[in-house]
Amino acid sequence: MRTILPFGPQHPVLPEPIHLKLVVEEETVVEALPNLGYVHRGLEKLTEIRDYNQMVNIVERVCGICSCIHSLNYCEAVEKLMNLEVPQRAHFLRVMWGEVHRIHSHLLWLGLFADGFGFESLFMQLWRIRERSMDIMEATAGNRVVISTNIVGGVRRDITNDQKTWILSEIDLIEKEVRALEKTLLDDYTVKRRCCGKGVLTKEQAHQLGAVGPCLRASGWAQDARQTGYAAYGQLDFEPVVEYDGDSYARSKVRFREVYAACDLVRQALAKLPEGELACKVKGKPEGEVWHRVEQPRGELYYYIKGNGTKNLERVRIRTPTFANIPPLLAMLPGCELSDVPVIVLSIDPCISCTER
Numbered sequence: 001m002r003t004i005l006p007f008g009p010q011h012p013v014l015p016e017p018i019h020l021k022l023v024v025e026e027e028t029v030v031e032a033l034p035n036l037g038y039v040h041r042g043l044e045k046l047t048e049i050r051d052y053n054q055m056v057n058i059v060e061r062v063c064g065i066c067s068c069i070h071s072l073n074y075c076e077a078v079e080k081l082m083n084l085e086v087p088q089r090a091h092f093l094r095v096m097w098g099e100v101h102r103i104h105s106h107l108l109w110l111g112l113f114a115d116g117f118g119f120e121s122l123f124m125q126l127w128r129i130r131e132r133s134m135d136i137m138e139a140t141a142g143n144r145v146v147i148s149t150n151i152v153g154g155v156r157r158d159i160t161n162d163q164k165t166w167i168l169s170e171i172d173l174i175e176k177e178v179r180a181l182e183k184t185l186l187d188d189y190t191v192k193r194r195c196c197g198k199g200v201l202t203k204e205q206a207h208q209l210g211a212v213g214p215c216l217r218a219s220g221w222a223q224d225a226r227q228t229g230y231a232a233y234g235q236l237d238f239e240p241v242v243e244y245d246g247d248s249y250a251r252s253k254v255r256f257r258e259v260y261a262a263c264d265l266v267r268q269a270l271a272k273l274p275e276g277e278l279a280c281k282v283k284g285k286p287e288g289e290v291w292h293r294v295e296q297p298r299g300e301l302y303y304y305i306k307g308n309g310t311k312n313l314e315r316v317r318i319r320t321p322t323f324a325n326i327p328p329l330l331a332m333l334p335g336c337e338l339s340d341v342p343v344i345v346l347s348i349d350p351c352i353s354c355t356e357r
Contacts, residue, residue, distance in 0.1 A: 001025065007341055009038050014345070015112060016352035024338055032333040034326055036356055043357040044316050051311040052078055052286055053152060062318065063354040064145045065108060066296050068094075068101045071150040074316075076230060077292035077305045078152050082284055087277040090154035091232040095269040096167075097141070097149055098231070098294075099262040103174060104133040104145075105297035106255045106262070109349045110185070113252060116346050117190055122181065129177045132170050139163065154279025164270050175263040182256050186249075195249035199332040199344035202246055211328040212321045213299020214254040215348050219246035225295035236268045248347040255349075258297075285309050296321055298349050320354040 003024050009017030017038040023031035046058050059074045060067040072094050079086055107130035115123040134144040140159050141147035149157050159167070185191060201211060206219035216223055217240055224240035226233045241257040243250035286307030293302045299321030306315040325348045332344050 002030070005338070007345075009035075011342065014342075014350070016350065018345070018350055018352050020333075020341075020345070022333070022338070022341065027338050029333050029336050029338060029341060032330050034330065036326075036352070038356070039353055040356045041353075044318065047313045047316045049312075052307070052313050053311075055313065055316065056151060057148065059316070059318070060146050060148060062320070062357055063351055065105045065351070066101055066298075066301075066354075067146045067148075068097045068150065069294055069296050069301065070318075071148070072098055072231065073292055073294040073301055073303045074305070075150045075152050076294070077290050077303045078286055078307075080292060081286045081288055081290045081305060081307055082152075082282070084153055084282060085280055086154050087280060088232070088274045089158075089276040090278055092269045092273045093155050093157075093159070093278075094150060095232045095236070096159075096266055096273075097137070097147060099265045099269070100133050100136050102262040102297045103259055103266075104130055104137070106259050107133065107178070109255060109297075110252070110259075113343075113346060114185055116343055117188075117194065119185070119188075122185060125181055126178075129174055129181075132174050136167055136170055140167070151279060153282045154277070156278070158278055164273070168267060168270060171263045171266050175260055178256070178259050186253065186256070191252075192249065194340065194343050195247060195252065195347075196245075197247055197249075198336060198340050199248045199347055200246050201328050201332050203244075205331050206246065206328060209327045209331055210324050211299075212324045213296070213349075214241075214251050214258065215325050215328055216299065217241055218243045218250035218254045220244045225293050225300045228293070230292075230294055232269060232272075233265075235272065236265055238265060248343055251347045285311055286313060289315075298322055298351060298354075299324060318357060320351070320357075322348070322351045322355045325350075326355075 005022045007020040009019040019035040021033040059070045111123045111126035137147050138144045141149050149155050201219050203220040222240045222242045287309040289306040291304045302319040304317040308314045
């Protein structure tokens with residue numbers, strides 16, 4: 001006998017509203033159908049009444065947790081459209097802030113992941129470490145989440161040598177403290193029982209369904225938009241973090257390892273930080289069309305921008321990683337037990353405010 005059960009839009013495990021219709025036989029899920037649209041805000045429509053400089057602040061509000069990476073993508077797309085030469089110092093500072101945001105995002109997710117198992121103490125420990133990343137953003141940009149440092153042509157803020165030394169010491173502490181908690185979470189009997197072999201996405205499925213980010217790399221694909229060398233990534237040593245089992249456990253391992261990779265990239269960016277200007281002079285107005293992609297904590301973030309030679313862009317179209325990861329999620333759920341659904345859904349790190357702009 002088949003039964004249709006609603007999952008969401010409000011659920012203790014989900015930080016944002018997503019609704020799934022689960023078709024179950026006894027306790028086994030046989031089909032899942034998504035229903036989105038609970039927090040649509042019409043941010044792309046604001047292109048018509050906000051000029052291209054004001055839109056930097058708008059795209060940062062697509063998602064607060066990775067706001068710096070949204071504005072980085074947008075600014076680089078407009079700079080490509082206007083043929084602007086951004087100073088090297090700005091490129092390296094963009095990498096530094098972007099990777100601190102990645103640390104902040106992954107630690108937020110790891111805390112929620114622990115909370116999904118009922119590990120309240122571990123949840124608080126991971127969020128305590130996350131406070132260090134937000135302290136870095138507050139000290140260098142004046143805010144703890146939406147830092148608004150990127151502008152078309154470069155960045156609006158700089159860091160001193162003393163701040164540089166302090167940031168490096170904080171990054172060392174973040175990595176040390178996360179490593180101390182990694183085994184506590186990943187070696188736990190309950191976590192392994194509820195994650196290993198659950199929500200499997202095969203390598204072929206990941207490719208065919210267009211998975212991105214940790215969902216893709218946990219299924220054996222060494223693909224990361226940072227390999228394209230945007231900003232200063234082409235001048236840094238970087239290798240994508242890859243796991244091969246394709247289950248919820250592999251996706252959590254990828255995110256732990258990406259925290260360490262992000263710490264290393266912050267160190268490299270600060271070690272190679274050149275002297276120079278923070279921004280170039282911006283002349284003219286954007287005309288033509290361009291697309292640009294960067295790597296958000298959840299995966300590939302894609303921007304399409306069209307300018308018509310005025311101060312207002314004609315079109316801004318954004319494809320976020322959660323939107324790309326929903327079809328793979330629907331392939332992960334059939335065959336799992338009903339009790340496994342919250343952990344599997346959480347394992348893609350869904351950001352619904354990103355998806356519903």
